[in-house]
Amino acid sequence: MKKLDKRLLRTIRESKGQFISLTIVVIVALIVYVSFSMVADQLYNSIYQYYGETNFAHIFVDVNRVPGNVVDDLLSIDGIDQVQGRVVSDVPLRVEDPNEKVNVRIVSVPSNENQINSLFVLEGEELRPGTRTTSVLQQFFIGRDMEIGDTLRPYIGGTEYSLEVVAEVGNPEYIYLMENEQTLLPDEKGFGVIYVPEEFAQSALGFQGSYNNVIVTIDESQENRIDIIADDIEDRLERFGIRSIVTREDHLSHSVMIQEVDSLKLMSQSMTIIFLLVASVVISIMLSRIVRKDRIGIGVLKGLGYGNTQILMHYVKYSIAIGLTGSLIGILFSIPISRSLVELYIQYMNIPLFRSVIDNNYLIYGTLLTTAFCVAAGLFGARSVLQISPADAMRPETPRTGKRMWIESFQAFWKRMTFSWKMVLRNISRTKRRAFFLVIGIALTFAVTMVPVFMSTVWDTLFERQYSQLQKMDYSIEFTRPLDIKVIPELQKLTQIDYIEPKVELPFELAEGWRKEIVNVIGIRRDTIMYGFRTTSGREIELPEKGIVLTDILARQLHAGPGDTISINSVLPGVSEKTIEVKAVVEQYFGKNAYMDIEQMYEIIEEKNIATGALAFTDWNITQDLRDVQNISAINTVQDLRATMEEYMDLIIASMGALMLFGGILGFAIVYNITIVSISERIMEFSSLRVLGFDKKEIFKLVTRENALMTVFGLILGMPLGYSMCKGIADAVSTDMYTIPAIIEPFVYLYSAVATVVFVIVAQMATYKKIKDLNFIDALKNRIS
Amino acid sequence: MSENILLKAENLSKLYQMGEVTVAAVKNVDIEIINGEFAVILGPSGSGKSTLLNILGGMDQPTEGNVYMNGESIIGFNDKKLTAYRRDKVGFVFQFYNLMGTLTARENVELATEICEDALDIDEVLETVGLGDRKDHFPSQMSGGEQQRVAIARAVAKNADLLLCDEPTGALDFETGIKILGLLKEINVKYNKTVVIITHNVPIGEMADRVIKMRSGEIIEITENKDPIEPERIVW
Incomplete structure (x- = not known):
């Protein structure tokens, strides 16, 4: 081994704390980059492979009822490849525990070959036409601990049916399984999808010869015309009462998956860059310090006949060693970590083709990326090697210029300051760039x-805002069809309800200019106590007597605001299109809706005194009392949502814990390395202080005070920086289905500050050894390392 | 005689700008170093001897004048050529040894030899400087005299023609200093190396073939020593 390389190895051994801490930062960067990128790619590829194998639809249409021949006629629309009518309906499922509320979505499956959204059988056999059998979606099958041969008992239109489970299946429509846009999180025990033969669904749900759902695939070459094709379908099916038309892009499961891929990619890029940038800056600061300290050694090497490049590379190899060691260990870790990540996704998402695949390209890119950063940092940090003339290097370094600071002009203040604090401030002012980086780092x-x-x-916070401030009801009861408003007081008699209000919730197409959206518009009483509307600026408002109130996401999509007039077109046949004024835009974090006074709703639908559901206040579990009541399709409670939410909190906390650990590593590496550099730079100064009678603790206190001051500045700067980062992430994670507002409670700042201070203290304590081991006599004698 | 000249400096000056004042560290110096001689450049502190040595050794550039090594000017050399000059033609010994603290005695010597094409046998050189049994020690485990021996071995092992020694006994006690001077003389004879020592210590001049005296950046006297004494007889 070359002697310079041997020297390098011994230098690394002597500065092992710094080497290890920086290598860990590089390891984290590489792990995040490699594993997240691999999982993101693999997820994306698996999704599309799955879509291909199962012939996933491009357009999904919910209609009230459409005859089979009309569905078949859609094939004449230019660009459509295949169409398939389905009967889809959410019904309660009878389970052992009468208090447990379980809903299933029944989806009909035709008997023909080459279906759209075909079932991916994981276990069991295909559905047999003409039998009372069902294939159960994987998540629900696992969530409810089912076995092939079990019997499911859905309650359809007042009748309980028995269906034999013949298969566990996957389906691209429900990779991410959510009951609706407002449930936010999957609940595999409480909601599932079961597939049944078409003729059973049609007869049990009363759709003989007709369907209430149409799915469409389009020619590959026509995919860019998808919106035009959707409009054509809408024109054809309008008279059958379209409840919604959704293209694949806006499909609930698909958009969640793509969102997931995007956020993995965002994470892999942003975290990697942050970590590599921090590592690079620290490496370059450390190397520039090593070069300064090695000034005479560099002079000697030049005197011996070593060239600039040889000497420069000697120091750059330090950072290359960090890059390569970090890459190697990072790769070793990123393979099992990406496998675990895949396992985690498999647990929450239903992609049978999703496998952990090691993409060697990412291993190579990752190594090249980290090494490139480290080489750049090394060259930048050690560049002063080139400027050192061998003759100058032999002369003692001129003392640094000491200048008065601006703060010293405040004599009254400066005079009162203790000697140690003066030293602290002077040192900070002398090494401004490093102090600045420390503040940025913290x-x-x-x-x-x-x-x-x-x-x-x-x-x-979201939950609180959505389900305590906006939607205050305990239960939301949905009827199978619009009923006379007189049923509301009757409901109250059937169970213990403290207070009940009717609602009319119907799908409408809202349009502003060429922009249009099909959403559920909810009509409730103006004096409702079930909703607490707030404008986007946080002002509480009541529903207006006339006009419509839009939720934030919807208003943005329509580009409509208060004072604008929009058109409102019922999907119910025979109701004419009308215009209505937007009176306000209100906050709603999950889903998008519009609201109006129930009387205004009656005017729009040209019908009076009907209700499509009810909202109730009660502490009583009304689910059991109402479960056999005819004409009730669903009973939703906020408690169920909260329970699902809490189950997920563990997962969220675990993944957030990992992120926090990353923050800790970053903080430790920055504070530890900068402090070590500062100590080694001031070793003569500290040695002189030791000779003057300062003890080790007093010297350590000097360093600690400096870092404490920097930490205060770091925290102050960190607050707006943290806010922007949270806002950036909230915006990136927000979708058309839900908005994550950057509402940051004061305790978030407090917890983060406490955690940061802990990281700083831990790093600070680790540097104490340097002071403790300081041999001041040697330090004063030594001329070369 | 001229064929025997190893190094020649002509009209050499080195000026430093200190604020508004220009200070001449070396002024119009003409000097010739003869192949195989043992020369001592004598002068008090600040007389410009270190600056002169640095220029002769290719460590520094003069403001004016020229330096010829075996008849070739080194002043127009680019960085690469100057590095090669220091690597192949010159060996330096510094007052404070300037060893690499993280390398052993042997490794410090190897550090110099592994970039030279025609290096001497390291173990033999270490034997010559009397460190045959200390070669695996680190500088911190050695006395000042031993460290200076390593520094000399490092300069010698390169097998350069010229050994430039900047106050080689400056940091050593009297007895050790004498031993080091004896070693340099031995190397001068045994390996036929040209040795140039700079020092402020007048008695050292007595062992030289020639003594070049400097004051205020100028050469004030060059004396040929017909009968140099043995280093052991020097007293200061």
Whole structure:
């Protein structure tokens, strides 16, 4: 081994704390980059492979009722490849525990070959036409611990049916299984999808010869015309009462999956860049310090005949060693970590083709990326090697210029300051760039720590806002069809309800200019106590007597605001299109809706005194009392949502914990390395202080005070930085289905600050050894390392 | 005589700008170093001897004048050529040894030899400087005299023609200093190396073939020593 390389190895051994801490930062960067990128790619590829194998639909249409021949006629629309009518309906499922509320979505499956959204059989056999059999979606099958041969008892239109489970299946429509846009999280025990033969669904649900759902695939070459094709379908089916038309892009499961792929990619890029940038800056600061300290050694090497490149590379190899060691260990870790990530996804998502595949390209890219960053940092940090003239290097270094600081002009203040504090301030002012980086580093640590703290609280905050402030009801009862309003007081007699209000919730197409959206518009009483509307600026408002109130997401999509007039077109046949004024835009975090006074709703639908559901206040579990009542299709409670939410909190907290650990590593690496550099730079100064009679603790206190001051500045700067980071992530995670607002409670700042201070203290304690081991006599004698 | 000249400096000056004042560290110096001689450049602190040595050794550039090594000017050399000059033609011994603390005695010597094409046998050189049994020690485990021996071995092992020694006894006690001077003389004779020592210590001049005296950046006297004494007889 070359002697310079041997020297390098011994230098690394002597600065092992710094080497290890920086290598860990590189390891984290590589792990995040490699594993997240691999999983993102694999997820994306698996989804599309799955879509291909199961012939996933491009357009999904919900209609009230459409005859089979009309569905077949859709094939004449230019660009459509295949159409398939389905009967889809959510019904209660009878289970052993009468208090447990379980809903299933019954989806009919035709008997022909080459179906759209075909079932991917994981276990069991195909559905047999003409039998009372069912194939159960994988998540629900596992969630409810089912076995092939079990019997399911859905309750359809007042009758309980028995269906034999013949298969466990996957389906691209429900990779991510959610009951609706407002449930937010999957609940595999409480909601599932069961597939039944078409003729059974049609007869049990009363759809002989007709369907209430149409799915369409389009020619590959026509995919860019998807919106035009959707409009054509809408024109054809309008008279059958379209409840919604959704293209694949807006499909609930698909958009969640793509969102997941995007956020993995975002994470892999942003976290990697943050970590590599921090590692690079610290490496370059450390190397520039080593070069300065090695000035005479560099002079000697030049005197011996070593060239600039040889000497420069000697120092750059230090950072290359960090890059390569970090890459190697990072790769070793990223393979099992990406496998675990895949396992985690498999647990929550239903992609049978999803496998952990190691993509060697990412291993190579990752190594090249980290090494490139480290080489750049090394060259930047050690570049002063080139400027050192061998003759100058032999002369003692001129003392640094000491200048008065601006703060010293405040004499009254300066005079009162103790000697140690004066030293602290002078040193900071002497090494401004490094102090600045330390402040930035601490701010970054604060921000990186704040993101997981924010994300782990945001769901709670969201939940609180959505289900305590906006929707205050305990239960939302849905009727199978619009009923006379007189049923409302009758419901109250059937069970214990403290207070009940009717609602009319119907799908409408709202349009502003060329922009249009099909959404559920909810009509409730103006004096409702079930909703607490707030404008986007936080002002509480009541429903207006006339006009419509849009939720935030919808208003943005329609580009409509208060004062605008929009058109409102019922999907119910025979109701004419009308215009209506937007009176306000209100906050709603999950889903998009519009609201109006129930009387206004009656005017729009040209019908009076009907209700499509009811909203109730009660502490009583009304599900059991109402479960056999005819004409009730669903009973939703906020408690169920909260329970699902809490189950997920563990997962969220675990993944946020990992992020927080990253923040800690970052903070430790920055503070530890900068402090070590600072100590080694001031070793002569500290040695002189030791000779003057300062003890080790007093010297350590000097360093600690400096870092404490920097931490205060770092935290102050970290707050706006953390806010922007949280806001950026909230915006990136928000979708058309839900908005994550950047509502950051004060305790989020407090927790993040406490965590950051802990990281700083731990790093600080680790540097104490350097002071403790300081041999001041040697330090004063030594001229070369 | 001229064929025997190893190094020649002509009209050499080195000026430093200190604020508004220009200070001449070396002024119009003409000097010739003869192949195989043992020369001592004598002068008090600040007389410009270290600056002169640095220029002769290719460590520094003069403001004016020229330096010829075996008849070839080194002043127009680019960085690469100057590095090669230091690597192949010159060996330096510094007052404070300047060893690499993380390398052993042997490794410090190897550090110099592994970039040279025609290096001497390291173990033999270490034997010559009397460190045959200390070669695996680190500088921190050695005395000042031993460290200076390593530094000399490092300069010698390169097998360069010229050994430039900057106050080689400056950091050593009297007895050790004498031993080091004896070693340098031995190397001068045994390996036929040209040795140039700079020092402020007048008695050291007595062992030299020639003594070049400097004051205020100028050469004030060059004396040929017909009968140099043995280093052991030097007293200061």
